[in-house]
Amino acid sequence: xxxxxxxxxxxxxxxxxxxxxxxxxxxxxxxxxxxxxxxxxxxxxxxxxxxxxxxxxxxxxxxxxxxxxxxxxxxxxxxxxxxxxxxxxxxxxxxxxxxxxxxxxxxxxxxxxxxxxxxxxxxxxxxxxxxxxxxxxxxxxxxxxxxxxxxxxxxxxxxxxxxxxxxxxxxxxxxxxxxxxxxxxxxxxxxxxxxxxxxxxxxxxxxxxxxxxxxxxxxxxxxxxxxxxxxxxxxxxxxxxxxxxxxxxxxxxxxxxxxxxxxxxxxxxxxxxxxxxxxxxxxxxxxxxxxxxxxxxxxxxxxxxxxxxxxxxxxxxxxxxxxxxxxxxxxxxxxxxxxxxxxxxxxxxxxxxxxxxxxxxxxxxxxxxxxxxxxxxxxxxxxxxxxxxxxxxxxxxxxxxxxxxxxxxxxxxxxxxxxxxxxxxxxxxxxxxxxxxxxxxxxxxxxxxxxxxxxxxxxxxxxxxxxxxxxx
Numbered sequence: 001x002x003x004x005x006x007x008x009x010x011x012x013x014x015x016x017x018x019x020x021x022x023x024x025x026x027x028x029x030x031x032x033x034x035x036x037x038x039x040x041x042x043x044x045x046x047x048x049x050x051x052x053x054x055x056x057x058x059x060x061x062x063x064x065x066x067x068x069x070x071x072x073x074x075x076x077x078x079x080x081x082x083x084x085x086x087x088x089x090x091x092x093x094x095x096x097x098x099x100x101x102x103x104x105x106x107x108x109x110x111x112x113x114x115x116x117x118x119x120x121x122x123x124x125x126x127x128x129x130x131x132x133x134x135x136x137x138x139x140x141x142x143x144x145x146x147x148x149x150x151x152x153x154x155x156x157x158x159x160x161x162x163x164x165x166x167x168x169x170x171x172x173x174x175x176x177x178x179x180x181x182x183x184x185x186x187x188x189x190x191x192x193x194x195x196x197x198x199x200x201x202x203x204x205x206x207x208x209x210x211x212x213x214x215x216x217x218x219x220x221x222x223x224x225x226x227x228x229x230x231x232x233x234x235x236x237x238x239x240x241x242x243x244x245x246x247x248x249x250x251x252x253x254x255x256x257x258x259x260x261x262x263x264x265x266x267x268x269x270x271x272x273x274x275x276x277x278x279x280x281x282x283x284x285x286x287x288x289x290x291x292x293x294x295x296x297x298x299x300x301x302x303x304x305x306x307x308x309x310x311x312x313x314x315x316x317x318x319x320x321x322x323x324x325x326x327x328x329x330x331x332x333x334x335x336x337x338x339x340x341x342x343x344x345x346x347x348x349x350x351x352x353x354x355x356x357x358x359x360x361x362x363x364x365x366x367x368x369x370x371x372x373x374x375x376x377x378x379x380x381x382x383x384x385x386x387x388x389x390x391x392x393x394x395x396x397x398x399x400x401x402x403x404x405x406x407x408x409x410x411x412x413x414x415x416x417x418x419x420x421x422x423x424x425x426x427x428x429x430x431x432x433x434x435x436x437x438x439x440x441x442x443x444x445x446x447x448x449x450x451x452x453x454x455x456x457x458x459x460x461x462x463x464x465x466x467x468x469x470x471x472x
Contacts, residue, residue, distance in 0.1 A: 003098070004096065004098050004099075004168050004171045005164075006094055006095075006144075007095055007159075008094060008159070009093040009094065009095050063107060063111045063133075063134070064131045065111070065114075066129055067119060067126075067127065068123070068126065068127040068151055069128075069129065074129045074145070078093070078127050078147040078149075081127065081147060081150075081151050082147070082149050084154070087148075087149045087156060092148060093145055093147060093148055094145075094148060094157065094159060095143070095144070095145055096144040097144070098113070098141060098142040098144070099141040099142075100140050101180070104140075104180050107134050109178055109180075110132050110140045110141075110142060111130070111132040111142070112178075113178060113180075114130045114131075114132055116174055117142075117144075117167070117171055117174055118130045118144055118146075121163075121166065121170060122146055122157075124152075125150040126147055126150055126151065127146070127147040127151060128145065128146050128147070129144070130142060130144055206252070206256065206337075207256065207260070209333060209336055210247060210256060210261060211265060213236060214265060214270060216234075216285070217234065217285075218273050218274055218277060219277070220284055220285050222274065222275070222277050223274065224271050227270070227274050233288075234285070234329035234330065235249055235329055235330035235333055235334065236248070236250075236333070237249075237255075244258070244259060245258045245266075245267040250333075250334065250440055252333075286327050287327070288327060288330070289320065289327045291330070291441050291444045292445050293320060294313055294317045294438070294441050294445075295313055295441075295442070295445065298313055302435060302438045303439065305438075307352050307359065307363070307431065308352050308357075310438065311345065311352060311427075311434060312349055313438055314345060314434045314437070314438060315345050315346060315349055317334075317437070317438070317441060318335050318339065318342050319342075321334075330444055331441055334440055335437060344426060345430075347419075347423055348423055348426055348427055351424070352427065357427075360428060360431070363424050363427050363428060364428070366420075366424060367420075367425070371421060373413075374414060374417050377410050377413050377414050378414065380406075380410050381406075381407055381410035384403050384406040384410060387399070388400055388407065391403055
């Protein structure tokens with residue numbers, strides 16, 4: 001069962017090397033463009049070629065093959081084509097992989113499949129280095145480094161969705177020809193390939209979470225209405241009005257058809273399972289935590305919260321939902337999609353607190369200043385690099401060491417500033433999503449509390465109680 005992917009290489013390749021060394025994470029980062037624009041494209045190309053063809057992974061170059069380029073001279077050959085057509089900037093290469101099922105195939109077989117795949121997809125126009133890595137026990141995989149400039153007419157290769165699917169189709173056909181397994185097309189209608197594959201690998205998805213909730217609700221029920229009540233308690237909405245019964249959580253935009261959840265999860269099959277259940281009294285939904293915990297220490301309504309309390313509350317919501325999912329059904333399914341981004345939300349809050357960034361204007365202003373500093377540190381680092389070259393030519397070891405120290409300091413500072421610029425973009429992009437989700441949690445906080453009016457949700461300007469002070 002071979003899996004494939006293809007992504008861009010632009011500028012600094014350090015992230016790509018870390019990423020490519022862990023093929024198990026390729027799905028999460030397939031579309032990530034790595035790099036910074038200030039790095040020499042020749043160096044970037046050399047880095048990825050060196051990584052793909054390193055001796056320890058390829059049994060001393062035994063499984064390295066060049067298409068339209070030499071094995072030893074791949075970088076020079078590719079740079080020659082780039083210079084010939086004066087196309088040195090932008091995306092310098094595409095880095096692809098083909099990973100085989102654990103224990104399947106031999107290194108020779110994998111390498112032949114890799115060469116055949118590259119020849120068929122890119123061999124007519126582009127230079128490709130094909131390597132077969134053997135550095136993981138029972139896990140053979142191919143890497144492809146493709147020059148983006150055509151050797152025929154100089155046009156640049158731009159990956160499209162069609163290229164991705166074509167790569168998978170050719171890979172599947174070659175695997176079948178060699179007697180290796182392939183991933184069958186997902187049988188469930190409405191489920192895309194990436195979601196199906198995630199479920200096969202045990203990664204939580206929207207549908208797997210819905211199935212878990214349904215299984216739990218079934219245990220609590222002996223009638224259809226009890227089942228619906230249990231799902232409602234967990235924050236789900238069931239719609240049987242149309243031709244196909246469907247379900248959604250209050251925190252998601254679209255309904256999912258029951259029939260797309262897989263065998264045993266059509267509405268008819270679910271109700272049948274409910275009616276076969278004779279022990280409801282022995283299992284009930286756990287009592288839910290008070291959503292107030294999410295807003296502990298925060299007095300402002302969500303709609304007027306500044307960024308710091310907003311993201312502080314959302315970080316708390318993610319933490320609470322992950323630690324006690326069965327006691328926070330509504331919060332869990334609302335923020336579940338952000339579990340994998342928990343570190344990002346934590347970094348976001350750190351940036352906001354460290355620099356007291358309260359509003360979108362504060363974030364935009366800070367980002368602009370960080371980008372100005374990036375330009376300045378790039379200039380300083382380039383000066384230090386030139387100083388290092390002069391010191392090395394003069395064999396001045398003291399000045400060379402100073403220059404290296406400064407280069408290291410400038411590089412670390414640039415990395416920090418670039419991370420902060422990215423985090424600023426994340427704040428601006430995610431703030432609406434965070435506010436919307438917290439508003440739903442806020443509504444649950446006040447739900448069913450007698451004598452309490454949440455006027456900043458209801459939109460009414462007054463309180464229903466004479467002794468309750470008006471919110472400011």
